[in-house]
Amino acid sequence: MESNKYITVAYKLYTIEDGEREMVEEAKADHPFQFISGLGTTLEAFENQIVNLKQGDKFDFTIPSTEAYGDFEEDHVIELPKNIFEINGKFDAEMIKEGNMVPLMDSEGRRLNGTVMEVKEDAVIMDMNHPLAGADLNFIGEVVENREATNEEVQGMINMMTGGGGCNCGCDDCGDGGCGDHDHDHEGCGGHCHG
Structure with a gap:
């Protein structure tokens, strides 16, 4: 088994959608x-491109949307009753406004993020697609470090992924599915936390 x-x-991450290129994220050295x-x-396609590079190696690759966050699905745009966004009987207008990403939970207790598209009189239109759905992802950057992980680092990451205490991965925001499920759920750690 590979270590x-x-x-x-x-890196700098650019999205390419309908021929339009836009920088959406930067992880500085x-x-x-x-x-x-x-x-x-992380996204498997991202990891496959990086894993065999050495410290100092530069990269420039594009992951098609089908291997990244999939196509934009119209049926993932849903209408939710406004009252589910109430706190102490009052609609949370500060958090629930157009363009905001909001953490939600499905009926099975899984956490997901949705983007508020529109607030109507009695409903909220949410886009449950990943923010990068439908886009090809172009990563341009370089490897800062690539070495064997210690057992402690591996265990720390597993603990974080399973909610078993602390974040040992050095992210700013470990609450979105782990380092690398950018995940820049923007997903937290510089990679739309990629995953």
Whole structure:
């Protein structure tokens, strides 16, 4: 079995949609995106491009939307009753406004994020597609570090992914499915936390 690698990368992420290119995220060398290979915390297509590169290697690759966050699905745009967004009987107008990303939970207790598209008189229109759905992702950057992960680092990442205490991965925001499920759920750690 291949060993787990502790990898940090600095990159700029561009989306390419309908021929339009836009920078949506940057992980700088002084605060790189960090992940451990083989744990499923990043997009598989992203990890496959990076895992065999060495420290200092530069990269420029594009992941098609089908291997990233999929196509934009119209049926993932849903209308929810306004009263589910009430706190103490009062609609949460501060949080529930157009363009905001809101954490929700489905009937099985799974956490997901939705983007508020429109607030109507008695309903809220939510887009449950990933913010990068429908876009090809172009990553341009370089490998800051690529080495064997220690057992402690691997265990720390597993603990974080399973909610078993602390974030040992150096993210700013570990609440969105782990380092690398950018996940920039923007998903937290520089990678739309990629996953």
